[in-house]
Amino acid sequence: MPKQKSRISSVVFIALAAFLLSLILILLKPVQILELKYTDQLFEWRGPLDVSDSPIVLVAISQKADEEIPYKFPWPTNLHAKLVENLNKAGAKVIVFDVVFNNPDIYEPKNDTLFAEAMQKYGNVTLAGDLQRIEINNSVEVSQLFPNRVLQAGNPNKVALVQVYPDLDGAIRSYRFGQQHQGTNYYRLGIEALREYYGFSYDEIDPIGPNPESDYFSVGPFEILKERGNSFLINYYGPESTFPSVSYEEVIDDSTYTTVFESGLGFEVNAFDDPDIGHLAKETFKDKIVIVGSTMALLKDFYPTPFANEGNNERPGYQIHANAIQTIIDGNYIDRFRGWYTILIMVFFCLSLALLNRFGNANWGLLVSIILGSGYTAITYWAFIDHNVLMMITGPILAVVITQISMVGYEYYIEEKEKRRIKGMFASYVSPELVDRMIESGEEPQLGGEETYMTAFFSDVVSFSTFSEQLEAKQLVKLINEYLSTMTDTLNNRGGTLDKYIGDAIVAFFGSPVPQKDHALQACISSQLMQKQLAELRxxxxKDGWPELVYTMQQRMGMNTGLMVTGNMGSSRRFNYTMMGDNVNLASRCETGAKKYEVFTMVTESTKNEAEKFGDDCVFRLLDHIVVKGRTKPVKVYEIAGLRDDVEEPMKECIGLYEEALDLYFKQEWDEAISKFKASEKLEKYRRNPSGIFIDRCEMMRENQPGPDWNGVFIMKTK
Structure with a gap:
C-alpha cells in the first residue's frame, strides 16, 4: 500500500509538473506565434463571410492611379478636393482617409486650401493622424503626426488615429479604440467612421481609458466586446477582394478631368460620371462609408493578417479598418475563451492522462492522448466556426503531449528500475533470457511463497569427497568452478532456475519463477545435455593433465515433478529464492537413490509422464517401484537412458529385455526373471548396472519368498 501511494503521488507530481511546464511554454514567443498562426488557420477553415449588404467601399490610391494621374504621388491635394466633391455627388455618406497629410502640398499651397474648403463644405470627411511615442534623453514623449494646419483648420471633424498594433508575429488581429492625449480622446479611424455614419455624438462614445467594470466598449448603440481593455478582435471577412474597391483615378475621372489614358486615346472615358458605365450612374458610393487608402508598394502600408492575400500574407492597411468597421456593424465579435477555463482543461488533461498511463498502459495512454488532442482541436474549430469563440490550442495540446511523453518516460524509468530489480533478484538463479522473459511477461512471481507445479532437480558429483582428499585447495576450486559453470549454463539455457550450490551439488528447478509448460521435459533434456557436457569436460x-580421478568424474541426477512452494525465503536481511516441500525431498531422494541402481539419472513417474506430454526426446527405463526413506507412499522411478537421437539399438534392446525381466520379477517368477536380466546385462552400457542389481535381488527373493501379498514395492532404508 505505501508503494502504491508513492506511485500515485509520483504520477500526480508528474501531471502537475507537465502542467507547469506547459504553462511556462505557452509564455514563450515561438509558442505564442504558433498559437497566432492557428488563429489564422481557423479563419482559413471558416472561409469568407458575406458582405453584400456592407456599407463599405474602398478607394485605392493604387499604382494604376499613379500612372493615370499626370503627377506622381504625393499628388496635389486639390485632387483630394475633387475626390471629396465627386464622392459627395455620388451620395457617399462618410469619407475617411487612411493617409496622413502632415506636410503642405508640394505643388501649390492653395491646393491645401481647396482641399480644406471641400471638407468644410461637406462636413463628412475624416482625416488620419497618429500619436507617436518618441524616446528623448531616456524619457518617452508623445508626438503628434497630424494633418497640416490648413487641413485641420478646414475640417470640422476630429483627427482619427490610424496606427495599427501588430502581434508578436507582425500580424494585425486586434483593433484599438483610441488613445487619450493631453486630456483629449482620439479615436481610431473605424470608430470615427461609425460615429459620422450613424450621427453619434462624442458623449455617446466611451472615453478612452481603463474600465474594468465592463467587458464592452460603447459606441452609440454598439456594444463592442473587448479583447483587452482598449481593443477588440477583428473578425476578418475574407481576403483582399472581399470589400468592393475602386481605383482612385476612376473617382476623379469626370468630364472636367483628363487622365493619361484618355489623353492617349484622344477622347474621354469618364469612369465617374459616364451616364451608362460611370460610378455615379451605378450608385457605387451612395450612402456608403468610403475608405480612401493606399495599395501602392511605395507607401509600405501593408500588414500580415488572417486570410492569405492571393499568396501574399500582407494586405493594405485600409482593409484592416474596413474589417474592423464591418465587425462592429454586424456585432460579429470574437470572444476569447476565458484563461481560467483553459487552465482547468490543462490540469484535467494532465491528471487524467497521467492516471490512465499509470493504471492502464502506454498504448492506451497514446490512444487517449490522440483522442484528447484531436477532440480538443475539433472543439476549438467548432467553437470558432459556430460561436465565434477563440479557444487556446497550444496550452492544452502541450499539456497532452508533455504529460504523455513524461508518463512514457516515467513508466520506462519504472520498467527499467523494475528490470534491474528483478535481474538483481534472479540473475544469479536463471539465465538472462529467462529473466528477460520474466520481465516481458509483466508477471512478477509472488515472492514470499507460492505453490507451483514444477520440476525439482538435484545433481551431485560421484565420490566428491575423494576429490577433496587428493586435490589441493586451489586445484579443487578451479575444477569445481569450471564444472559448476558449465552445468549451470546448460540448466539456464533450458529455462532452469538455479536454487543453490551445496559444495559440488546443484539444486535447481524448472517452471518457476516464469511459468514453463514443458518444465519436466526441459529438466530431463538438461540432465542428458549435462552428461554430454561432462563427457566433453573429461x-x-x-588433455590438460588432470589426474585420472578428475577425467573419469561422474555425476548423478534426480528429478521429481509436482506441487512445491517457491519464493524468497529467509530472514528480512538475508533471503534466497528457493523451493521447499515433500516433492522437493522426493527429487533429492531420486538423486541419492540412483546410486542404488547404478544409474546416473533417476526420475519419478510424474516427471516421466509430464515430460512425455510435450515430446519424446528422452528414452526412459522403468527402474523400480519404491518407497523412499521418509515417505510411506510408493512411487515408480525411471532411468533416463539418454536422448532418443543418441540411444543406440543395443541399449534399446537392453531396455526391452530389462522391462520384460522386471515384469517377471513383479510376478515373482524368479528364475525366468533372472534369465532375462542376465540377457539384458550383456547389453548394459556400464559394468555395474540395474540388471546386475536385480539379478542379486531376484536370487535373494528366491531364497526368501516375499509371499502372495507382496506388491512389488521396494523400501529404501537409507537416503
Missing amino acids: EKWK
Missing part, C-alpha cells in the same frame, strides 16, 4: 581435463 576429454578436456585429460
Whole structure:
C-alpha cells in the first residue's frame, strides 16, 4: 500500500509538473506565434463571410492611379478636393482617409486650401493622424503626426488615429479604440467612421481609458466586446477582394478631368460620371462609408493578417479598418475563451492522462492522448466556426503531449528500475533470457511463497569427497568452478532456475519463477545435455593433465515433478529464492537413490509422464517401484537412458529385455526373471548396472519368498 501511494503521488507530481511546464511554454514567443498562426488557420477553415449588404467601399490610391494621374504621388491635394466633391455627388455618406497629410502640398499651397474648403463644405470627411511615442534623453514623449494646419483648420471633424498594433508575429488581429492625449480622446479611424455614419455624438462614445467594470466598449448603440481593455478582435471577412474597391483615378475621372489614358486615346472615358458605365450612374458610393487608402508598394502600408492575400500574407492597411468597421456593424465579435477555463482543461488533461498511463498502459495512454488532442482541436474549430469563440490550442495540446511523453518516460524509468530489480533478484538463479522473459511477461512471481507445479532437480558429483582428499585447495576450486559453470549454463539455457550450490551439488528447478509448460521435459533434456557436457569436460581435463580421478568424474541426477512452494525465503536481511516441500525431498531422494541402481539419472513417474506430454526426446527405463526413506507412499522411478537421437539399438534392446525381466520379477517368477536380466546385462552400457542389481535381488527373493501379498514395492532404508 505505501508503494502504491508513492506511485500515485509520483504520477500526480508528474501531471502537475507537465502542467507547469506547459504553462511556462505557452509564455514563450515561438509558442505564442504558433498559437497566432492557428488563429489564422481557423479563419482559413471558416472561409469568407458575406458582405453584400456592407456599407463599405474602398478607394485605392493604387499604382494604376499613379500612372493615370499626370503627377506622381504625393499628388496635389486639390485632387483630394475633387475626390471629396465627386464622392459627395455620388451620395457617399462618410469619407475617411487612411493617409496622413502632415506636410503642405508640394505643388501649390492653395491646393491645401481647396482641399480644406471641400471638407468644410461637406462636413463628412475624416482625416488620419497618429500619436507617436518618441524616446528623448531616456524619457518617452508623445508626438503628434497630424494633418497640416490648413487641413485641420478646414475640417470640422476630429483627427482619427490610424496606427495599427501588430502581434508578436507582425500580424494585425486586434483593433484599438483610441488613445487619450493631453486630456483629449482620439479615436481610431473605424470608430470615427461609425460615429459620422450613424450621427453619434462624442458623449455617446466611451472615453478612452481603463474600465474594468465592463467587458464592452460603447459606441452609440454598439456594444463592442473587448479583447483587452482598449481593443477588440477583428473578425476578418475574407481576403483582399472581399470589400468592393475602386481605383482612385476612376473617382476623379469626370468630364472636367483628363487622365493619361484618355489623353492617349484622344477622347474621354469618364469612369465617374459616364451616364451608362460611370460610378455615379451605378450608385457605387451612395450612402456608403468610403475608405480612401493606399495599395501602392511605395507607401509600405501593408500588414500580415488572417486570410492569405492571393499568396501574399500582407494586405493594405485600409482593409484592416474596413474589417474592423464591418465587425462592429454586424456585432460579429470574437470572444476569447476565458484563461481560467483553459487552465482547468490543462490540469484535467494532465491528471487524467497521467492516471490512465499509470493504471492502464502506454498504448492506451497514446490512444487517449490522440483522442484528447484531436477532440480538443475539433472543439476549438467548432467553437470558432459556430460561436465565434477563440479557444487556446497550444496550452492544452502541450499539456497532452508533455504529460504523455513524461508518463512514457516515467513508466520506462519504472520498467527499467523494475528490470534491474528483478535481474538483481534472479540473475544469479536463471539465465538472462529467462529473466528477460520474466520481465516481458509483466508477471512478477509472488515472492514470499507460492505453490507451483514444477520440476525439482538435484545433481551431485560421484565420490566428491575423494576429490577433496587428493586435490589441493586451489586445484579443487578451479575444477569445481569450471564444472559448476558449465552445468549451470546448460540448466539456464533450458529455462532452469538455479536454487543453490551445496559444495559440488546443484539444486535447481524448472517452471518457476516464469511459468514453463514443458518444465519436466526441459529438466530431463538438461540432465542428458549435462552428461554430454561432462563427457566433453573429461576429454578436456585429460588433455590438460588432470589426474585420472578428475577425467573419469561422474555425476548423478534426480528429478521429481509436482506441487512445491517457491519464493524468497529467509530472514528480512538475508533471503534466497528457493523451493521447499515433500516433492522437493522426493527429487533429492531420486538423486541419492540412483546410486542404488547404478544409474546416473533417476526420475519419478510424474516427471516421466509430464515430460512425455510435450515430446519424446528422452528414452526412459522403468527402474523400480519404491518407497523412499521418509515417505510411506510408493512411487515408480525411471532411468533416463539418454536422448532418443543418441540411444543406440543395443541399449534399446537392453531396455526391452530389462522391462520384460522386471515384469517377471513383479510376478515373482524368479528364475525366468533372472534369465532375462542376465540377457539384458550383456547389453548394459556400464559394468555395474540395474540388471546386475536385480539379478542379486531376484536370487535373494528366491531364497526368501516375499509371499502372495507382496506388491512389488521396494523400501529404501537409507537416503
